[in-house]
Amino acid sequence: MNSRVPTVKQTNWISLIPHFIIMGILIFIWYQFNPEKALLLGAMTYLIISFLLRNLIPRDHRKGIKKNNKGRFKDAISDFEKSYYFFKKHEWIDKYRFITLLSSSKFSYREIALGNIGFCYAQIGNGKKSKEYYEKTLEEFPESVLAKSALNMINAIENKSAQ
Incomplete structure:
Protein backbone atom coordinates (compact mmCIF):
# COMPACT_ATOMS: atom_id res chain seq x y z
CA MET A 1 0.00 0.00 0.00
CA ASN A 2 1.49 3.30 -1.07
CA SER A 3 0.49 6.14 1.21
CA ARG A 4 0.18 9.72 -0.02
CA VAL A 5 2.66 11.19 2.46
CA PRO A 6 3.41 14.89 1.96
CA THR A 7 6.96 15.70 0.97
CA VAL A 8 8.54 19.12 1.18
CA LYS A 9 11.74 19.81 -0.70
CA GLN A 10 13.41 23.20 -0.86
CA THR A 11 16.59 23.91 -2.75
CA ASN A 12 19.41 26.11 -1.57
CA TRP A 13 20.19 27.50 -5.01
CA ILE A 14 23.52 29.09 -4.06
CA SER A 15 24.83 25.63 -3.15
CA LEU A 16 24.63 24.65 -6.82
CA ILE A 17 27.75 26.72 -7.50
CA PRO A 18 30.10 24.19 -5.83
CA HIS A 19 28.33 21.43 -7.77
CA PHE A 20 29.15 23.12 -11.06
CA ILE A 21 32.73 23.69 -9.90
CA ILE A 22 33.09 20.00 -8.99
CA MET A 23 31.60 18.97 -12.32
CA GLY A 24 33.96 21.38 -14.10
CA ILE A 25 36.96 19.84 -12.31
CA LEU A 26 35.83 16.35 -13.32
CA ILE A 27 35.38 17.45 -16.92
CA PHE A 28 38.85 19.03 -16.84
CA ILE A 29 40.38 15.81 -15.48
CA TRP A 30 38.67 13.74 -18.18
CA TYR A 31 39.81 16.29 -20.78
CA GLN A 32 43.41 15.35 -19.96
CA PHE A 33 42.69 11.74 -20.97
CA ASN A 34 39.95 11.97 -23.58
CA PRO A 35 39.25 15.50 -24.90
CA GLU A 36 36.48 14.37 -27.29
CA LYS A 37 34.35 12.76 -24.57
CA ALA A 38 35.42 14.88 -21.58
CA LEU A 39 32.02 16.57 -21.17
CA LEU A 40 30.10 13.29 -21.24
CA LEU A 41 32.55 11.41 -19.02
CA GLY A 42 32.81 14.29 -16.54
CA ALA A 43 29.02 14.58 -16.26
CA MET A 44 28.64 10.80 -15.90
CA THR A 45 31.36 10.70 -13.22
CA TYR A 46 29.60 13.52 -11.33
CA LEU A 47 26.27 11.66 -11.51
CA ILE A 48 27.80 8.41 -10.29
CA ILE A 49 29.59 10.12 -7.38
CA SER A 50 26.43 12.05 -6.52
CA PHE A 51 24.31 8.88 -6.60
CA LEU A 52 26.78 6.96 -4.41
CA LEU A 53 27.13 9.75 -1.85
CA ARG A 54 23.37 10.27 -1.53
CA ASN A 55 22.63 6.56 -1.27
CA LEU A 56 25.45 5.29 0.91
CA ILE A 57 25.99 7.94 3.57
CA PRO A 58 22.36 8.77 4.53
CA ARG A 59 21.14 5.19 4.06
CA ASP A 60 19.19 5.10 7.35
CA HIS A 61 17.45 8.30 6.30
CA ARG A 62 16.55 6.78 2.94
CA LYS A 63 15.26 3.59 4.63
CA GLY A 64 13.06 5.74 6.85
CA ILE A 65 11.70 7.67 3.87
CA LYS A 66 10.84 4.42 2.07
CA LYS A 67 9.05 3.01 5.12
CA ASN A 68 7.31 6.34 5.67
CA ASN A 69 6.07 6.38 2.09
CA LYS A 70 4.70 2.85 2.52
CA GLY A 71 2.80 3.89 5.63
CA ARG A 72 5.09 1.92 7.96
CA PHE A 73 5.46 4.87 10.32
CA LYS A 74 6.35 2.90 13.46
CA ASP A 75 9.19 1.13 11.62
CA ALA A 76 10.43 4.39 10.08
CA ILE A 77 10.98 6.04 13.47
CA SER A 78 14.05 3.93 14.33
CA ASP A 79 15.61 4.65 10.91
CA PHE A 80 15.10 8.40 11.35
CA GLU A 81 16.56 8.18 14.87
CA LYS A 82 19.65 6.40 13.49
CA SER A 83 19.93 9.06 10.79
CA TYR A 84 19.63 11.85 13.36
CA TYR A 85 22.34 10.38 15.60
CA PHE A 86 24.67 9.70 12.66
CA PHE A 87 24.45 13.31 11.47
CA LYS A 88 24.65 14.59 15.07
CA LYS A 89 27.89 12.64 15.51
CA HIS A 90 29.22 13.80 12.12
CA GLU A 91 27.79 17.33 12.05
CA TRP A 92 30.34 18.48 9.47
CA ILE A 93 28.88 16.09 6.88
CA ASP A 94 25.44 17.63 7.38
CA LYS A 95 26.72 21.20 7.64
CA TYR A 96 28.66 20.94 4.37
CA ARG A 97 26.18 18.56 2.67
CA PHE A 98 26.32 20.64 -0.52
CA ILE A 99 29.87 19.29 -0.95
CA THR A 100 30.01 16.09 1.14
CA LEU A 101 26.74 14.69 -0.22
CA LEU A 102 26.27 16.92 -3.27
CA SER A 103 22.89 17.82 -1.77
CA SER A 104 21.29 21.21 -2.39
CA SER A 105 18.58 20.86 0.24
CA LYS A 106 17.86 23.85 2.47
CA PHE A 107 17.05 21.46 5.31
CA SER A 108 19.73 19.60 7.23
CA TYR A 109 19.37 15.85 7.62
CA ARG A 110 19.05 16.31 11.39
CA GLU A 111 16.17 18.75 11.00
CA ILE A 112 14.46 16.47 8.50
CA ALA A 113 14.95 13.43 10.75
CA LEU A 114 13.46 15.15 13.81
CA GLY A 115 10.52 16.45 11.78
CA ASN A 116 9.93 13.04 10.25
CA ILE A 117 9.97 11.38 13.67
CA GLY A 118 7.38 13.90 14.84
CA PHE A 119 5.30 13.21 11.74
CA CYS A 120 5.52 9.43 12.23
CA TYR A 121 4.43 9.66 15.86
CA ALA A 122 1.45 11.78 14.78
CA GLU A 158 -5.51 20.59 21.46
CA ASN A 159 -7.21 23.95 22.06
CA LYS A 160 -10.29 22.89 20.09
CA SER A 161 -10.62 19.59 21.95
CA ALA A 162 -10.17 21.39 25.30
CA GLN A 163 -13.20 23.60 24.59
Whole structure:
Protein backbone atom coordinates (compact mmCIF):
# COMPACT_ATOMS: atom_id res chain seq x y z
CA MET A 1 0.00 0.00 0.00
CA ASN A 2 1.49 3.30 -1.07
CA SER A 3 0.49 6.14 1.21
CA ARG A 4 0.18 9.72 -0.02
CA VAL A 5 2.66 11.19 2.46
CA PRO A 6 3.41 14.89 1.96
CA THR A 7 6.96 15.70 0.97
CA VAL A 8 8.54 19.12 1.18
CA LYS A 9 11.74 19.81 -0.70
CA GLN A 10 13.41 23.20 -0.86
CA THR A 11 16.59 23.91 -2.75
CA ASN A 12 19.41 26.11 -1.57
CA TRP A 13 20.19 27.50 -5.01
CA ILE A 14 23.52 29.09 -4.06
CA SER A 15 24.83 25.63 -3.15
CA LEU A 16 24.63 24.65 -6.82
CA ILE A 17 27.75 26.72 -7.50
CA PRO A 18 30.10 24.19 -5.83
CA HIS A 19 28.33 21.43 -7.77
CA PHE A 20 29.15 23.12 -11.06
CA ILE A 21 32.73 23.69 -9.90
CA ILE A 22 33.09 20.00 -8.99
CA MET A 23 31.60 18.97 -12.32
CA GLY A 24 33.96 21.38 -14.10
CA ILE A 25 36.96 19.84 -12.31
CA LEU A 26 35.83 16.35 -13.32
CA ILE A 27 35.38 17.45 -16.92
CA PHE A 28 38.85 19.03 -16.84
CA ILE A 29 40.38 15.81 -15.48
CA TRP A 30 38.67 13.74 -18.18
CA TYR A 31 39.81 16.29 -20.78
CA GLN A 32 43.41 15.35 -19.96
CA PHE A 33 42.69 11.74 -20.97
CA ASN A 34 39.95 11.97 -23.58
CA PRO A 35 39.25 15.50 -24.90
CA GLU A 36 36.48 14.37 -27.29
CA LYS A 37 34.35 12.76 -24.57
CA ALA A 38 35.42 14.88 -21.58
CA LEU A 39 32.02 16.57 -21.17
CA LEU A 40 30.10 13.29 -21.24
CA LEU A 41 32.55 11.41 -19.02
CA GLY A 42 32.81 14.29 -16.54
CA ALA A 43 29.02 14.58 -16.26
CA MET A 44 28.64 10.80 -15.90
CA THR A 45 31.36 10.70 -13.22
CA TYR A 46 29.60 13.52 -11.33
CA LEU A 47 26.27 11.66 -11.51
CA ILE A 48 27.80 8.41 -10.29
CA ILE A 49 29.59 10.12 -7.38
CA SER A 50 26.43 12.05 -6.52
CA PHE A 51 24.31 8.88 -6.60
CA LEU A 52 26.78 6.96 -4.41
CA LEU A 53 27.13 9.75 -1.85
CA ARG A 54 23.37 10.27 -1.53
CA ASN A 55 22.63 6.56 -1.27
CA LEU A 56 25.45 5.29 0.91
CA ILE A 57 25.99 7.94 3.57
CA PRO A 58 22.36 8.77 4.53
CA ARG A 59 21.14 5.19 4.06
CA ASP A 60 19.19 5.10 7.35
CA HIS A 61 17.45 8.30 6.30
CA ARG A 62 16.55 6.78 2.94
CA LYS A 63 15.26 3.59 4.63
CA GLY A 64 13.06 5.74 6.85
CA ILE A 65 11.70 7.67 3.87
CA LYS A 66 10.84 4.42 2.07
CA LYS A 67 9.05 3.01 5.12
CA ASN A 68 7.31 6.34 5.67
CA ASN A 69 6.07 6.38 2.09
CA LYS A 70 4.70 2.85 2.52
CA GLY A 71 2.80 3.89 5.63
CA ARG A 72 5.09 1.92 7.96
CA PHE A 73 5.46 4.87 10.32
CA LYS A 74 6.35 2.90 13.46
CA ASP A 75 9.19 1.13 11.62
CA ALA A 76 10.43 4.39 10.08
CA ILE A 77 10.98 6.04 13.47
CA SER A 78 14.05 3.93 14.33
CA ASP A 79 15.61 4.65 10.91
CA PHE A 80 15.10 8.40 11.35
CA GLU A 81 16.56 8.18 14.87
CA LYS A 82 19.65 6.40 13.49
CA SER A 83 19.93 9.06 10.79
CA TYR A 84 19.63 11.85 13.36
CA TYR A 85 22.34 10.38 15.60
CA PHE A 86 24.67 9.70 12.66
CA PHE A 87 24.45 13.31 11.47
CA LYS A 88 24.65 14.59 15.07
CA LYS A 89 27.89 12.64 15.51
CA HIS A 90 29.22 13.80 12.12
CA GLU A 91 27.79 17.33 12.05
CA TRP A 92 30.34 18.48 9.47
CA ILE A 93 28.88 16.09 6.88
CA ASP A 94 25.44 17.63 7.38
CA LYS A 95 26.72 21.20 7.64
CA TYR A 96 28.66 20.94 4.37
CA ARG A 97 26.18 18.56 2.67
CA PHE A 98 26.32 20.64 -0.52
CA ILE A 99 29.87 19.29 -0.95
CA THR A 100 30.01 16.09 1.14
CA LEU A 101 26.74 14.69 -0.22
CA LEU A 102 26.27 16.92 -3.27
CA SER A 103 22.89 17.82 -1.77
CA SER A 104 21.29 21.21 -2.39
CA SER A 105 18.58 20.86 0.24
CA LYS A 106 17.86 23.85 2.47
CA PHE A 107 17.05 21.46 5.31
CA SER A 108 19.73 19.60 7.23
CA TYR A 109 19.37 15.85 7.62
CA ARG A 110 19.05 16.31 11.39
CA GLU A 111 16.17 18.75 11.00
CA ILE A 112 14.46 16.47 8.50
CA ALA A 113 14.95 13.43 10.75
CA LEU A 114 13.46 15.15 13.81
CA GLY A 115 10.52 16.45 11.78
CA ASN A 116 9.93 13.04 10.25
CA ILE A 117 9.97 11.38 13.67
CA GLY A 118 7.38 13.90 14.84
CA PHE A 119 5.30 13.21 11.74
CA CYS A 120 5.52 9.43 12.23
CA TYR A 121 4.43 9.66 15.86
CA ALA A 122 1.45 11.78 14.78
CA GLN A 123 0.52 9.17 12.17
CA ILE A 124 0.51 6.35 14.73
CA GLY A 125 -1.63 8.43 17.09
CA ASN A 126 0.98 9.47 19.64
CA GLY A 127 0.37 13.23 19.71
CA LYS A 128 2.42 13.75 22.86
CA LYS A 129 5.60 12.25 21.36
CA SER A 130 4.91 14.03 18.09
CA LYS A 131 4.76 17.38 19.86
CA GLU A 132 7.96 16.57 21.81
CA TYR A 133 9.87 15.94 18.58
CA TYR A 134 8.58 19.08 16.87
CA GLU A 135 9.59 21.07 19.97
CA LYS A 136 13.03 19.42 19.89
CA THR A 137 13.26 20.38 16.22
CA LEU A 138 12.59 24.02 17.14
CA GLU A 139 15.15 23.88 19.96
CA GLU A 140 17.86 22.84 17.51
CA PHE A 141 16.51 24.70 14.48
CA PRO A 142 14.60 27.78 15.70
CA GLU A 143 13.71 28.86 12.15
CA SER A 144 12.18 25.49 11.17
CA VAL A 145 9.02 26.38 9.27
CA LEU A 146 7.94 22.74 9.21
CA ALA A 147 8.16 22.35 12.99
CA LYS A 148 6.43 25.68 13.60
CA SER A 149 3.57 24.74 11.27
CA ALA A 150 3.18 21.28 12.82
CA LEU A 151 3.16 22.70 16.36
CA ASN A 152 0.60 25.34 15.37
CA MET A 153 -1.64 22.60 14.01
CA ILE A 154 -1.19 20.39 17.10
CA ASN A 155 -1.86 23.32 19.43
CA ALA A 156 -4.98 24.30 17.47
CA ILE A 157 -6.30 20.75 17.72
CA GLU A 158 -5.51 20.59 21.46
CA ASN A 159 -7.21 23.95 22.06
CA LYS A 160 -10.29 22.89 20.09
CA SER A 161 -10.62 19.59 21.95
CA ALA A 162 -10.17 21.39 25.30
CA GLN A 163 -13.20 23.60 24.59
